[in-house]
Amino acid sequence: MATQLQEVEFTTNPLQRVVYILRRRGKQWLVRLALYLVLIDLAFVYFLPLAYFFLTSLKSPLDLVNPTVKWLPTTLFWDNYVFAWDQLGYAHALLRTVLFVVLAMVGQVGTSAIAGYAFARYRFRWVELLFMVAIFTILVPPQSILVSLYYNYRLFHWLNTWFPLVVPEWLAQGLFGAFFIFIFRQAFKALPWELEEAARIDGANAWQIFTRVMLPLARPALAVAIVFSVVWHWNDTFGPSNFLMTDYKQWPLSMELANFTNSALSAQNAVAGNQAFLQASGLSANVAGPIMAAGVLVILPPMIFYILIQRMFVEGVERSGLIE
């Protein structure tokens, strides 16, 4: 087989060469086409609801009650966005949320990486037991310790501040805390020892090895942890709704969205009682348009962030040039 291919490859007959190249390319193209078909198929499952979501956010109240309008709105009704922007207090809420998410993410990813490194590399007393305990904490639904946490935070005078939402993160707890430790532990454990040893021989201390050698090598895991931490904090309503309950001036976007959705829906359900709200929105009976617009406004920033950070996956190990 191999010899036959070589013969064809080095043949001087131009026609045979062309046939050979076409045949090889053709096979590749078929595989590629199949891969694309599968990808497009899968993307379709995700894309269609999103498209519907987005198109609905551009429908005017008339389109929404019009049974002939199914997908495409007759006119692009941007007023939905104006109204949603206004109701969410978008400009301020966005700034607030970005600040909160960055604070929480830096703490969570940083401390989880440190803890994950410890669990992956150090042999200290009870390391196995401690790690099992850490895994156990992922299994605890936050609802089950809510009451107790609430009392403690009240004792600390932390209610209606950001402390309950940020301080646990800086101690590698918080939203899905131990899961991040797990990500880093797996990533670090998969890296070979030789690099660390080389660094140690070169006189690097533990902290230098961690920040200069190991963390850059675990870049894909780091990127994934950052993405998850950002998105989960961005969308979390459980923490804010319990610990920032009354102070709406500190609400992140997720809370504003929940609030807006609820009030819009209740306005729709009790048209008579909420004339003021309906008049302000200029809506008839259907509030789906502005609600969808608000949803788009809220998920847009994390999507953009993800598109920007994607390159970190790809550049992974190869670009850091340490593996050789």
Next chain:
Amino acid sequence: MFAAPWVVGFLAFQLYPLAQSLQISFSLLQVSAAGVKWIPVGFANYKQALLVDPNFTRFLVQSILQTILQIPLIISFALASAALMKQGLIGTTFFRTLFFLPVVVGSSAVIQQLFNNGGPGSGTTGVPLILIGSFLTTLTRVLGPTLGGEIVAIFYHLSLVLWQSGVQTLLFLAGLYSVPSMYYEVARIDGANAWQTFLKVTLPSISPMILLVTIYSMVNSFTEPILNPLLNYISTVGFGSAGQLGEAGAMGWMYFVAIFIVVAIAFRTAQRHVFYAGER
């Protein structure tokens, strides 16, 4: 030293509240004029849940089975789509962005609700049926309600699985990109074909990620408040009209123990097959 922040955080934000909830599960709440009081009752709450309550054991078994059946599907799907996205096809960035969507949508209860309620197939069917709605109604019409209904159910579950595997796909993608390309070069030089390379190089290299994803999927399925029948039931017992906080606490604890055993078994079994390059 490196584990110190986590240990401190664990003691303050996890262990203490947990201890309190364990205490609750062994007591009876009594509200009186003097205030709220917990009366220790020993194992009465546990007996009540296990022996008297007709629903608890049934839901417990159901939620464990559901999890075990779902996980192989989610994992193989997530791994396949991650591998597809690493192929270097044109438009990978676009696809990678689309596949991120379930992560964003899934993490927000509000947006999930909007996705579910906004579509033409409003209500519980929601997202999945938007896409295949008309196709499936035709199918039901042609095949009759019994067979058609079955196929609809399969499609429905499949797209639910697809929508639940966003996080897993991303984790696998990170795992795949962490495999040094050197390994692949060596395999190619040794004359391995694509399938052999996948089995002998890719799979062992990302086995730590597979373990991670398995545990994550289990936890996700066990603690998902909407789909899990048992969690719903526990909160009805605890916060419903009866308000049996003690009994709900006992159920919660038994559930913890049960899922912890399942996860620990998975962990132990996997540990033997996982290959860590940095282990000695």
